[in-house]
Amino acid sequence: MTPGSIPARRVRLLDLSALHAPIQGEIDAAIQAVIQSQQFILGKPVARLEETLAAYCGARHAVGCASGSDALYLALLALGIGAGDVVLVPAFTFFATAGAVSRAGAVPVFVDIDPVTFNLDPAHLAATLSRQRQAKAVIAVHLFGGAADMDPILRIASQHGLTVIEDGAQAIGAEYQHRRVLSIGRIGCLSFFPTKNLGAYGDGGMLTANDDDLAHHLAALRVHGGLERYRHDWIGINSRLDALQAAVLLAKTPYLDGWTLARQQNAARYQSLLADARLPVVPPRPAPYQTRHIFNQYVIRCQRRDELKQHLERCGIGTEVYYPIPLHLQPCYRELGYRAGDLPVSEEAAAAVLALPVHPALGPGDVDYVSQCLAAFYR
Numbered sequence: 001m002t003p004g005s006i007p008a009r010r011v012r013l014l015d016l017s018a019l020h021a022p023i024q025g026e027i028d029a030a031i032q033a034v035i036q037s038q039q040f041i042l043g044k045p046v047a048r049l050e051e052t053l054a055a056y057c058g059a060r061h062a063v064g065c066a067s068g069s070d071a072l073y074l075a076l077l078a079l080g081i082g083a084g085d086v087v088l089v090p091a092f093t094f095f096a097t098a099g100a101v102s103r104a105g106a107v108p109v110f111v112d113i114d115p116v117t118f119n120l121d122p123a124h125l126a127a128t129l130s131r132q133r134q135a136k137a138v139i140a141v142h143l144f145g146g147a148a149d150m151d152p153i154l155r156i157a158s159q160h161g162l163t164v165i166e167d168g169a170q171a172i173g174a175e176y177q178h179r180r181v182l183s184i185g186r187i188g189c190l191s192f193f194p195t196k197n198l199g200a201y202g203d204g205g206m207l208t209a210n211d212d213d214l215a216h217h218l219a220a221l222r223v224h225g226g227l228e229r230y231r232h233d234w235i236g237i238n239s240r241l242d243a244l245q246a247a248v249l250l251a252k253t254p255y256l257d258g259w260t261l262a263r264q265q266n267a268a269r270y271q272s273l274l275a276d277a278r279l280p281v282v283p284p285r286p287a288p289y290q291t292r293h294i295f296n297q298y299v300i301r302c303q304r305r306d307e308l309k310q311h312l313e314r315c316g317i318g319t320e321v322y323y324p325i326p327l328h329l330q331p332c333y334r335e336l337g338y339r340a341g342d343l344p345v346s347e348e349a350a351a352a353v354l355a356l357p358v359h360p361a362l363g364p365g366d367v368d369y370v371s372q373c374l375a376a377f378y379r
């Protein structure tokens with residue numbers, strides 16, 4: 001590519017129009033049905049979605065709510081976590097994971113990550129807990145669609161009396177040792193933000209739980225703490241899932257596995273092309289326990305990341321940096337007293353990661369083009 005020339009192709013990071021076009025009729029009919037019912041809050045579509053996704057995730061219960069961020073917050077509320085409590089959170093994740101802890105009045109303590117999977121490192125969790133005695137819970141994030149190493153996390157958590165919350169916002173259908181995530185910890189949290197493998201036409205979220213009483217508590221907390229009209233057993237919030245969003249999600253759910261397969265195929269194609277090209281790039285390598293990686297994002301580690309991003313932009317290729325600042329170094333957490341160098345693996349990841357397009361509407365030619373443009377940059 002010479003400066004100013006027209007790219008040979010355009011490859012978007014995500015192409016929702018292409019994804020929705022083949023099933024637009026079904027989505028529109030589902031929306032129309034809600035409009036005809038005039039029941040816009042919770043109701044049948046939400047109940048059906050909860051049933052469908054509880055089964056999909058292998059959990060006994062699912063409770064729809066307004067967003068993944070609210071799901072995390074509601075999980076903490078249900079566990080009675082608040083002022084004075086500490087919650088352990090990986091330092092390399094989307095802000096909402098830690099933001100929910102602060103919103104609940106608790107304090108996040110950040111844990112470094114595994115350099116290969118980008119997920120919470122159990123050894124670092126154990127080391128942090130040896131210094132940190134008042135912790136109540138740990139949030140295991142299944143980042144980019146790959147499961148965190150749940151068995152050691154659960155073992156360490158139980159040794160220290162911590163509850164494990166799963167942040168599976170990016171990981172619907174991912175598996176850990178052939179078990180679906182969101183059914184492994186005490187509570188699971190999902191997001192339906194439009195970039196997720198199962199995305200709504202706006203915001204939406206869901207909680208999963210195996211415990212009947214906990215599920216009942218969560219269902220009440222999302223409607224001001226009461227399931228009986230004008231009786232409030234707890235102080236909850238308004239975090240209902242719209243019937244319209246639930247209807248869209250129900251229309252899309254039958255296609256989810258096909259879309260995930262297309263993502264996995266695109267990832268496999270990158271894997272062989274990038275390995276053959278011998279570039280200073282580390283493609284994602286699922287760990288043996290990540291028996292089903294759903295590739296919500298395909299994130300490489302690379303040298304000269306920001307220059308590469310610009311080069312790919314000039315080639316017509318959309319990329320994104322998830323996430324450029326680890327949470328312990330975010331300005332809003334300055335008062336927690338962390339310094340650069342405290343959590344080196346998270347800091348290195350933040351400096352080197354780049355997400356390449358992996359969405360299901362890509363063709364093999366798109367993946368080949370991205371790989372060729374990437375190779376050209378390092379030549």
Ligand SMILES: Cc1ncc(COP(=O)(O)O)c(C=O)c1O
Nearest residue numbers: 067068069094096169191192193
């Ligand atoms: C890891 C993680 N946790 C939580 C969230 C919050 O979800 P939402 O955007 O639905 O509030 C997201 C959303 O991007 C996420 O990626």
